Amino acid sequence: MLTRIVRMTFQPEKVADFLAIFRDSENKIRNMPxxxxxxLWQDADMPNVYCTHSHWNSADDLNNYRRSALFGQVWPTTKALFAAPPLAFSVYPAGPDSTSTPRPTS
Incomplete structure (x- = not known):
């Protein structure tokens, strides 16, 4: 399983626009293969900062979503509302209780 976190800082006056976009698309995203x-998480100290937290079966599934028509609609309209560049990263479970295989390091 792959976990994807995307931290987004919005123009304060655009937060309601973002929330409308998210609410309109969240179930469609959840139904992606x-x-x-x-x-969706909201920062405890900065109310215009949100994170999406998603779990994907694989990196291929996430990348297929990122190449989808849905992403092509959601991301550009969301990106237009940013006050700062987003921070996105993907992680796998790690540690002794992890069911994933360790990834090679460079």
Whole structure:
């Protein structure tokens, strides 16, 4: 399983626009092949900062979503509302209780 976190800082006056976009698309994203989980988090100290937290069966499933028509609609309209560049990263479970195989390091 791959976990994807995307941290987004919005123009304060554009937060309501973002929330409308997210609410309109969240179930469509959840229904994308390979998406196991999607939720939205709001920063505890900065109310115009949000993170999406999603779980995908594989990196291929995430990349297929990122190449989809849905992403092509959602991301450009969301990106137009940013006050700063987003921070996105993908992670796999690690540690002794992890069911994933360790990834090679360079």
């Amino acid at each position: 390979g998406c196991q989980h999607l939720e």
